[in-house]
Amino acid sequence: MSNLTFNKIAGAGLATALAIVGLREVTTGLFSAEAPAKPGYLIEATIEGGEGAAAVDVIPDFGTVIPVADLKAGEAVFAKCQSCHNVANGGANGTGPNLWGVVGQKPGSHAGFAYSAAMTDFGTKQAVWDDAHMYEFLKAPQKYISGTKMSFVGLKKSEDRVNMIAYLRAQGGTLPLPIANPAAAAPAAAAPVAGAVPAAPAETPAAKPAA
Numbered sequence: 001m002s003n004l005t006f007n008k009i010a011g012a013g014l015a016t017a018l019a020i021v022g023l024r025e026v027t028t029g030l031f032s033a034e035a036p037a038k039p040g041y042l043i044e045a046t047i048e049g050g051e052g053a054a055a056v057d058v059i060p061d062f063g064t065v066i067p068v069a070d071l072k073a074g075e076a077v078f079a080k081c082q083s084c085h086n087v088a089n090g091g092a093n094g095t096g097p098n099l100w101g102v103v104g105q106k107p108g109s110h111a112g113f114a115y116s117a118a119m120t121d122f123g124t125k126q127a128v129w130d131d132a133h134m135y136e137f138l139k140a141p142q143k144y145i146s147g148t149k150m151s152f153v154g155l156k157k158s159e160d161r162v163n164m165i166a167y168l169r170a171q172g173g174t175l176p177l178p179i180a181n182p183a184a185a186a187p188a189a190a191a192p193v194a195g196a197v198p199a200a201p202a203e204t205p206a207a208k209p210a211a
């Protein structure tokens, strides 16, 4: 009698043990089901990084983009600079130097401004502020010139930087416009386009007589 009871109890115990094992498996299943979520997240991060990387790598052909840049938009973006800079001809230095004529000027050379050592050093390596150096500097000043005292986060958008450079060029800039050379900008992207251009006229004359 008591043996039977024991059997029942043992049976119940076994069932419980099985249920626990089952639960564990389910739980493990849940954990392993969570795992793919991580690569998914990583992929998203990669895409974000990719966009950032694209903004980093694709340097526009300034001879192409500067002449058609939006000066009004550049002036509007300058609102972000105004707490420290002005662009008036002969304007005073503030937290940052006066920026009249800065495009084409030696970095760190505006009269009467106490530049950081980092900026004056930069001026010994780079003769003048040109489009390309301005473009990189304005993207992330403190990353580009480590130790600069320009405490400004930077202009992330390529378009904002191009418009800003065009605007600054128009404020007493002395650097001549580079000659447009779209093929020189982003060679990787230009290559397939260059290949496609001769292909299209070749196909068009063939298609016309046939039609």
Ligand code: HEC
Binding pocket: 077, 078, 080, 081, 082, 083, 084, 085, 095, 096, 097, 099, 102, 106, 107, 108, 109, 110, 114, 115, 116, 117, 118, 119, 120, 129, 138, 147, 148, 149, 150, 151, 152, 155, 164
């Ligand atoms: C918080 C203040 C601040 C803001 C905002 C700021 N700057 Fe500056 N900027 C400075 C300072 C300070 C320097 C001098 C850096 C040094 O000596 O390291 C400087 C230097 C520069 C230089 C180099 C000037 C030269 O004579 O070589 C340029 C160009 C420039 N800034 C452009 C801009 C533009 C364009 C913006 C807006 C998009 C901007 N700055 C926003 C403070 C600022």
